[in-house]
Amino acid sequence: MRADVRDAVAAVERGEAVVYPTETVYGLGADALDAEAVEGVFELKGRSRDKPLSFGVADVDTALEYTRPTEREEAFMREFLPGPVTVVVERRETVPDVLVSGKERVGVRIPDHETALELLRETGPLTATSANVSGSPSVLRVADLDDRIRDGAGAVVDGGETPGTESTVVDPGSGTVHRRGANADAIEAWLAEH
Template sequence: MSDDVTAAADAVRHGEVVVYPTETVYGMGADATNPDAVERVFDTKGRDRDKPLSAGFPSVDAALEYVVTTDLEVAFMRRFLPGPVTVVVERRDALPDVLVAGRDRVGVRVPDHDLACDFFERADTPVTATSANRSGTGSITNPSQLSDDVREAVAVVLDGGTTPGTESTVVDPGRGIIHRRGAMADDIETWLAEHADSEPDA
Protein backbone atom coordinates (compact mmCIF):
# COMPACT_ATOMS: atom_id res chain seq x y z
CA MET A 1 0.00 0.00 0.00
CA SER A 2 2.93 2.34 0.71
CA ASP A 3 3.99 2.03 -2.94
CA ASP A 4 0.43 2.83 -4.03
CA VAL A 5 0.37 5.96 -1.85
CA THR A 6 3.69 7.08 -3.30
CA ALA A 7 2.36 6.52 -6.82
CA ALA A 8 -0.79 8.51 -6.02
CA ALA A 9 1.23 11.38 -4.54
CA ASP A 10 3.53 11.42 -7.58
CA ALA A 11 0.52 11.46 -9.89
CA VAL A 12 -0.95 14.47 -8.09
CA ARG A 13 2.32 16.37 -8.31
CA HIS A 14 2.30 15.70 -12.07
CA GLY A 15 -1.18 17.15 -12.49
CA GLU A 16 -3.07 13.87 -12.66
CA VAL A 17 -6.24 12.76 -10.84
CA VAL A 18 -6.47 9.94 -8.29
CA VAL A 19 -9.18 8.28 -6.20
CA TYR A 20 -8.66 7.87 -2.46
CA PRO A 21 -10.68 6.69 0.59
CA THR A 22 -11.80 8.84 3.49
CA GLU A 23 -13.83 8.25 6.65
CA THR A 24 -16.96 9.23 4.68
CA VAL A 25 -16.83 8.23 0.99
CA TYR A 26 -14.15 7.91 -1.69
CA GLY A 27 -12.72 11.18 -2.92
CA MET A 28 -11.30 12.41 -6.19
CA GLY A 29 -7.97 14.15 -5.77
CA ALA A 30 -5.75 16.43 -7.81
CA ASP A 31 -3.41 19.30 -6.99
CA ALA A 32 -5.83 21.95 -5.71
CA THR A 33 -3.30 24.73 -6.48
CA ASN A 34 -3.01 23.72 -10.15
CA PRO A 35 -5.87 25.16 -12.25
CA ASP A 36 -5.35 22.62 -15.06
CA ALA A 37 -5.46 19.70 -12.60
CA VAL A 38 -8.61 21.10 -11.00
CA GLU A 39 -10.18 21.35 -14.45
CA ARG A 40 -9.44 17.64 -14.93
CA VAL A 41 -11.43 16.86 -11.81
CA PHE A 42 -14.41 18.83 -13.11
CA ASP A 43 -14.13 17.02 -16.45
CA THR A 44 -13.78 13.59 -14.83
CA LYS A 45 -16.81 14.16 -12.60
CA GLY A 46 -18.86 15.91 -15.27
CA ARG A 47 -19.40 18.67 -12.69
CA ASP A 48 -20.64 22.17 -13.43
CA ARG A 49 -17.88 24.77 -13.08
CA ASP A 50 -20.12 26.94 -10.90
CA LYS A 51 -20.08 24.32 -8.13
CA PRO A 52 -16.95 24.77 -5.98
CA LEU A 53 -14.64 21.97 -4.84
CA SER A 54 -13.13 21.60 -1.38
CA ALA A 55 -9.45 21.14 -0.55
CA GLY A 56 -7.99 18.33 1.56
CA PHE A 57 -5.04 18.63 3.95
CA PRO A 58 -3.17 16.24 6.26
CA SER A 59 -3.65 18.49 9.30
CA VAL A 60 -5.25 21.70 10.51
CA ASP A 61 -1.84 23.38 10.63
CA ALA A 62 -1.24 22.49 6.96
CA ALA A 63 -4.63 23.92 6.04
CA LEU A 64 -3.99 27.19 7.88
CA GLU A 65 -1.18 28.00 5.44
CA TYR A 66 -3.76 28.30 2.63
CA VAL A 67 -6.67 30.06 4.34
CA VAL A 68 -7.40 33.22 6.34
CA THR A 69 -9.15 32.49 9.64
CA THR A 70 -10.52 34.14 12.74
CA ASP A 71 -9.84 32.81 16.23
CA LEU A 72 -13.33 31.30 16.31
CA GLU A 73 -12.79 29.50 13.00
CA VAL A 74 -9.46 28.08 14.19
CA ALA A 75 -11.08 26.93 17.42
CA PHE A 76 -13.80 25.18 15.44
CA MET A 77 -11.27 23.50 13.16
CA ARG A 78 -9.21 22.24 16.08
CA ARG A 79 -12.36 20.90 17.74
CA PHE A 80 -13.79 19.01 14.74
CA LEU A 81 -10.78 18.19 12.53
CA PRO A 82 -9.58 15.64 11.69
CA GLY A 83 -13.11 14.43 11.16
CA PRO A 84 -16.04 14.11 8.74
CA VAL A 85 -16.54 17.87 8.51
CA THR A 86 -15.94 20.37 5.69
CA VAL A 87 -15.10 23.77 7.18
CA VAL A 88 -15.75 26.80 4.97
CA VAL A 89 -13.31 29.69 5.49
CA GLU A 90 -11.66 32.46 3.47
CA ARG A 91 -9.08 31.22 0.98
CA ARG A 92 -5.68 32.63 0.13
CA ASP A 93 -4.67 33.32 -3.46
CA ALA A 94 -2.67 30.07 -3.68
CA LEU A 95 -6.02 28.30 -4.11
CA PRO A 96 -7.18 29.28 -7.63
CA ASP A 97 -10.52 30.72 -8.69
CA VAL A 98 -11.45 27.58 -10.64
CA LEU A 99 -11.38 25.51 -7.44
CA VAL A 100 -14.02 27.63 -5.73
CA ALA A 101 -16.00 28.89 -8.74
CA GLY A 102 -14.60 32.38 -8.18
CA ARG A 103 -15.78 32.62 -4.59
CA ASP A 104 -13.66 33.98 -1.75
CA ARG A 105 -14.25 31.01 0.58
CA VAL A 106 -13.18 27.38 0.36
CA GLY A 107 -14.18 24.14 2.06
CA VAL A 108 -11.38 22.56 4.11
CA ARG A 109 -11.23 18.79 4.73
CA VAL A 110 -8.86 17.02 7.12
CA PRO A 111 -10.09 13.40 7.04
CA ASP A 112 -9.95 11.19 10.10
CA HIS A 113 -8.42 8.50 7.90
CA ASP A 114 -4.77 7.46 8.08
CA LEU A 115 -4.46 6.46 4.43
CA ALA A 116 -5.98 9.70 3.16
CA CYS A 117 -3.80 11.84 5.40
CA ASP A 118 -0.67 9.87 4.47
CA PHE A 119 -1.52 10.49 0.82
CA PHE A 120 -2.07 14.23 1.43
CA GLU A 121 1.20 14.45 3.37
CA ARG A 122 3.20 12.78 0.60
CA ALA A 123 1.51 14.84 -2.13
CA ASP A 124 2.84 17.93 -0.31
CA THR A 125 0.11 20.16 -1.76
CA PRO A 126 -3.58 20.78 -1.09
CA VAL A 127 -5.62 18.03 -2.80
CA THR A 128 -9.14 18.40 -4.15
CA ALA A 129 -11.73 16.85 -1.86
CA THR A 130 -14.83 15.91 -3.80
CA SER A 131 -16.66 12.60 -4.08
CA ALA A 132 -15.34 10.16 -6.67
CA ASN A 133 -18.64 9.65 -8.45
CA ARG A 134 -19.86 11.16 -11.71
CA SER A 135 -22.11 14.12 -10.92
CA GLY A 136 -25.71 13.07 -10.50
CA THR A 137 -24.86 9.54 -9.37
CA GLY A 138 -24.44 8.05 -5.89
CA SER A 139 -21.32 8.45 -3.78
CA ILE A 140 -18.65 5.75 -3.94
CA THR A 141 -18.04 3.66 -0.81
CA ASN A 142 -15.93 0.95 -2.49
CA PRO A 143 -13.65 1.09 -5.56
CA SER A 144 -15.76 -1.61 -7.22
CA GLN A 145 -18.49 1.03 -7.61
CA LEU A 146 -16.36 3.39 -9.69
CA SER A 147 -17.76 4.08 -13.14
CA ASP A 148 -15.70 2.96 -16.13
CA ASP A 149 -15.32 6.61 -17.16
CA VAL A 150 -13.80 7.60 -13.83
CA ARG A 151 -11.58 4.51 -13.57
CA GLU A 152 -10.16 5.18 -17.04
CA ALA A 153 -9.59 8.88 -16.33
CA VAL A 154 -7.66 8.58 -13.06
CA ALA A 155 -4.01 7.62 -12.68
CA VAL A 156 -4.27 5.69 -9.38
CA VAL A 157 -7.04 4.22 -7.24
CA LEU A 158 -6.08 3.88 -3.57
CA ASP A 159 -8.11 0.95 -2.26
CA GLY A 160 -8.94 1.34 1.42
CA GLY A 161 -11.83 -1.11 1.45
CA THR A 162 -15.41 -0.07 2.10
CA THR A 163 -16.02 3.34 3.67
CA PRO A 164 -18.98 4.25 5.94
CA GLY A 165 -20.80 6.34 3.33
CA THR A 166 -22.04 9.17 5.56
CA GLU A 167 -21.38 12.53 3.90
CA SER A 168 -19.42 15.19 5.76
CA THR A 169 -21.23 18.10 7.35
CA VAL A 170 -20.43 21.35 5.51
CA VAL A 171 -20.28 24.30 7.88
CA ASP A 172 -19.20 27.95 7.81
CA PRO A 173 -18.42 28.52 11.50
CA GLY A 174 -17.55 32.18 11.05
CA ARG A 175 -21.08 32.83 9.82
CA GLY A 176 -22.74 30.18 11.96
CA ILE A 177 -24.19 28.40 8.92
CA ILE A 178 -24.51 24.66 8.29
CA HIS A 179 -24.71 24.28 4.51
CA ARG A 180 -25.19 20.50 4.55
CA ARG A 181 -26.05 18.25 7.47
CA GLY A 182 -24.08 15.03 7.64
CA ALA A 183 -21.81 13.35 10.17
CA MET A 184 -21.60 15.05 13.59
CA ALA A 185 -24.20 17.66 12.60
CA ASP A 186 -25.86 17.74 16.03
CA ASP A 187 -22.53 18.24 17.83
CA ILE A 188 -21.63 21.00 15.39
CA GLU A 189 -24.98 22.72 15.85
CA THR A 190 -24.47 22.68 19.62
CA TRP A 191 -20.95 24.11 19.33
CA LEU A 192 -22.12 26.92 17.05
CA ALA A 193 -24.92 27.81 19.45
CA GLU A 194 -22.54 27.88 22.40
CA HIS A 195 -20.12 30.18 20.54
CA ALA A 196 -22.66 32.35 18.74
CA ASP A 197 -21.87 35.47 20.79
CA SER A 198 -18.11 35.00 21.06
CA GLU A 199 -17.22 36.81 17.85
CA PRO A 200 -19.01 39.13 15.41
CA ASP A 201 -20.12 37.67 12.09
CA ALA A 202 -17.46 37.88 9.39
Protein backbone atom coordinates in the same frame (compact mmCIF):
# COMPACT_ATOMS: atom_id res chain seq x y z
CA MET B 1 4.58 3.83 2.26
CA ARG B 2 2.07 1.55 0.53
CA ALA B 3 2.76 0.96 -3.17
CA ASP B 4 -0.67 2.27 -4.21
CA VAL B 5 -0.15 5.46 -2.19
CA ARG B 6 3.27 5.90 -3.81
CA ASP B 7 1.61 5.47 -7.24
CA ALA B 8 -1.00 8.07 -6.29
CA VAL B 9 1.68 10.57 -5.19
CA ALA B 10 3.43 10.13 -8.56
CA ALA B 11 0.13 10.58 -10.43
CA VAL B 12 -0.62 13.83 -8.55
CA GLU B 13 2.87 15.08 -9.41
CA ARG B 14 2.07 14.39 -13.09
CA GLY B 15 -1.04 16.58 -12.77
CA GLU B 16 -3.47 13.64 -12.73
CA ALA B 17 -6.43 12.95 -10.48
CA VAL B 18 -6.41 10.03 -8.03
CA VAL B 19 -9.08 8.13 -6.12
CA TYR B 20 -8.51 7.76 -2.37
CA PRO B 21 -10.49 6.52 0.65
CA THR B 22 -11.72 8.78 3.44
CA GLU B 23 -13.77 8.25 6.60
CA THR B 24 -16.88 9.19 4.62
CA VAL B 25 -16.74 8.10 0.94
CA TYR B 26 -14.06 7.73 -1.74
CA GLY B 27 -12.57 11.04 -2.80
CA LEU B 28 -11.17 12.35 -6.08
CA GLY B 29 -7.97 14.30 -5.53
CA ALA B 30 -5.71 16.34 -7.77
CA ASP B 31 -3.21 19.10 -6.96
CA ALA B 32 -5.54 21.76 -5.52
CA LEU B 33 -3.00 24.53 -6.25
CA ASP B 34 -2.71 23.64 -9.96
CA ALA B 35 -5.60 25.23 -11.88
CA GLU B 36 -5.18 22.80 -14.78
CA ALA B 37 -5.31 19.75 -12.48
CA VAL B 38 -8.40 21.18 -10.74
CA GLU B 39 -10.01 21.76 -14.14
CA GLY B 40 -9.36 18.08 -14.90
CA VAL B 41 -11.36 17.03 -11.82
CA PHE B 42 -14.38 19.11 -12.95
CA GLU B 43 -14.04 17.50 -16.38
CA LEU B 44 -13.73 13.95 -15.03
CA LYS B 45 -16.77 14.32 -12.75
CA GLY B 46 -18.82 16.23 -15.31
CA ARG B 47 -19.33 18.79 -12.54
CA SER B 48 -20.68 22.28 -13.14
CA ARG B 49 -17.95 24.93 -12.81
CA ASP B 50 -20.20 27.00 -10.51
CA LYS B 51 -20.07 24.29 -7.82
CA PRO B 52 -16.80 24.78 -5.88
CA LEU B 53 -14.56 21.89 -4.87
CA SER B 54 -13.23 21.45 -1.35
CA PHE B 55 -9.60 21.77 -0.35
CA GLY B 56 -8.07 18.72 1.34
CA VAL B 57 -5.01 19.04 3.59
CA ALA B 58 -3.25 16.88 6.19
CA ASP B 59 -3.72 19.13 9.25
CA VAL B 60 -5.08 22.45 10.51
CA ASP B 61 -1.67 24.14 10.49
CA THR B 62 -1.35 23.40 6.76
CA ALA B 63 -4.89 24.71 6.20
CA LEU B 64 -3.86 28.00 7.85
CA GLU B 65 -1.15 28.51 5.20
CA TYR B 66 -3.88 28.74 2.54
CA THR B 67 -6.80 30.29 4.46
CA ARG B 68 -7.59 33.23 6.76
CA PRO B 69 -9.98 31.92 9.39
CA THR B 70 -11.24 34.14 12.20
CA GLU B 71 -10.42 33.11 15.78
CA ARG B 72 -13.81 31.40 16.10
CA GLU B 73 -13.35 29.58 12.78
CA GLU B 74 -9.88 28.36 13.75
CA ALA B 75 -11.19 27.17 17.13
CA PHE B 76 -13.91 25.26 15.28
CA MET B 77 -11.35 23.70 12.92
CA ARG B 78 -9.18 22.58 15.82
CA GLU B 79 -12.22 21.08 17.56
CA PHE B 80 -13.62 19.09 14.61
CA LEU B 81 -10.70 18.39 12.27
CA PRO B 82 -9.53 15.88 11.27
CA GLY B 83 -13.04 14.56 10.89
CA PRO B 84 -16.04 14.24 8.57
CA VAL B 85 -16.57 17.98 8.35
CA THR B 86 -15.98 20.52 5.56
CA VAL B 87 -15.23 23.93 7.12
CA VAL B 88 -15.89 26.99 4.96
CA VAL B 89 -13.44 29.86 5.60
CA GLU B 90 -11.81 32.74 3.71
CA ARG B 91 -9.14 31.60 1.25
CA ARG B 92 -5.76 33.15 0.49
CA GLU B 93 -4.77 34.13 -3.07
CA THR B 94 -2.72 30.92 -3.47
CA VAL B 95 -5.97 28.93 -3.74
CA PRO B 96 -6.89 29.07 -7.45
CA ASP B 97 -10.16 30.73 -8.52
CA VAL B 98 -11.22 27.62 -10.47
CA LEU B 99 -11.32 25.52 -7.27
CA VAL B 100 -13.80 27.86 -5.57
CA SER B 101 -15.71 29.06 -8.65
CA GLY B 102 -14.25 32.53 -8.10
CA LYS B 103 -15.64 32.82 -4.57
CA GLU B 104 -13.68 34.22 -1.61
CA ARG B 105 -14.31 31.25 0.68
CA VAL B 106 -13.15 27.64 0.45
CA GLY B 107 -14.30 24.42 2.08
CA VAL B 108 -11.44 22.85 4.03
CA ARG B 109 -11.45 19.08 4.50
CA ILE B 110 -9.05 17.08 6.72
CA PRO B 111 -10.15 13.45 6.53
CA ASP B 112 -9.88 11.32 9.67
CA HIS B 113 -8.44 8.43 7.65
CA GLU B 114 -4.80 7.34 7.91
CA THR B 115 -4.38 6.45 4.22
CA ALA B 116 -5.89 9.77 3.08
CA LEU B 117 -3.69 11.68 5.55
CA GLU B 118 -0.58 9.81 4.40
CA LEU B 119 -1.39 10.78 0.81
CA LEU B 120 -2.04 14.44 1.77
CA ARG B 121 1.21 14.65 3.77
CA GLU B 122 3.10 13.55 0.65
CA THR B 123 1.24 15.56 -2.00
CA GLY B 124 0.22 18.76 -0.25
CA PRO B 125 -3.29 20.15 -0.84
CA LEU B 126 -5.63 18.03 -2.98
CA THR B 127 -9.12 18.59 -4.26
CA ALA B 128 -11.57 16.94 -1.88
CA THR B 129 -14.68 15.87 -3.75
CA SER B 130 -16.48 12.56 -4.01
CA ALA B 131 -15.11 10.10 -6.61
CA ASN B 132 -18.34 9.87 -8.60
CA VAL B 133 -19.77 11.32 -11.76
CA SER B 134 -21.88 14.34 -10.77
CA GLY B 135 -25.44 13.32 -10.01
CA SER B 136 -24.47 9.69 -9.29
CA PRO B 137 -24.33 8.18 -5.79
CA SER B 138 -21.13 8.50 -3.75
CA VAL B 139 -18.71 5.58 -4.00
CA LEU B 140 -18.21 3.41 -0.90
CA ARG B 141 -16.01 0.72 -2.51
CA VAL B 142 -13.46 0.77 -5.33
CA ALA B 143 -15.51 -1.92 -7.13
CA ASP B 144 -18.34 0.63 -7.45
CA LEU B 145 -16.28 3.28 -9.25
CA ASP B 146 -17.78 4.49 -12.52
CA ASP B 147 -15.58 3.42 -15.47
CA ARG B 148 -15.21 7.06 -16.45
CA ILE B 149 -13.62 7.87 -13.06
CA ARG B 150 -11.56 4.66 -12.90
CA ASP B 151 -10.19 5.13 -16.42
CA GLY B 152 -9.61 8.87 -15.97
CA ALA B 153 -7.74 8.61 -12.66
CA GLY B 154 -3.96 8.26 -12.64
CA ALA B 155 -4.13 5.94 -9.62
CA VAL B 156 -6.68 4.30 -7.33
CA VAL B 157 -5.93 3.70 -3.64
CA ASP B 158 -8.14 0.92 -2.25
CA GLY B 159 -8.93 1.34 1.44
CA GLY B 160 -11.76 -1.16 1.62
CA GLU B 161 -15.37 -0.14 2.19
CA THR B 162 -16.00 3.36 3.53
CA PRO B 163 -18.88 4.26 5.93
CA GLY B 164 -20.78 6.30 3.34
CA THR B 165 -21.88 9.18 5.57
CA GLU B 166 -21.38 12.54 3.87
CA SER B 167 -19.36 15.20 5.65
CA THR B 168 -21.22 18.05 7.31
CA VAL B 169 -20.52 21.32 5.47
CA VAL B 170 -20.43 24.26 7.87
CA ASP B 171 -19.52 27.94 7.84
CA PRO B 172 -18.64 28.52 11.50
CA GLY B 173 -18.22 32.26 10.89
CA SER B 174 -21.91 32.72 10.07
CA GLY B 175 -22.97 29.66 12.07
CA THR B 176 -24.55 28.14 8.95
CA VAL B 177 -24.73 24.39 8.35
CA HIS B 178 -24.92 24.06 4.54
CA ARG B 179 -25.26 20.26 4.57
CA ARG B 180 -26.09 18.04 7.53
CA GLY B 181 -23.95 14.92 7.64
CA ALA B 182 -21.69 13.19 10.13
CA ASN B 183 -21.41 14.83 13.60
CA ALA B 184 -24.10 17.39 12.71
CA ASP B 185 -25.62 17.41 16.22
CA ALA B 186 -22.25 18.00 17.92
CA ILE B 187 -21.44 20.72 15.39
CA GLU B 188 -24.74 22.53 15.95
CA ALA B 189 -24.24 22.29 19.72
CA TRP B 190 -20.74 23.82 19.40
CA LEU B 191 -22.06 26.64 17.18
CA ALA B 192 -24.83 27.40 19.71
CA GLU B 193 -22.35 27.48 22.60
CA HIS B 194 -19.67 29.60 20.90
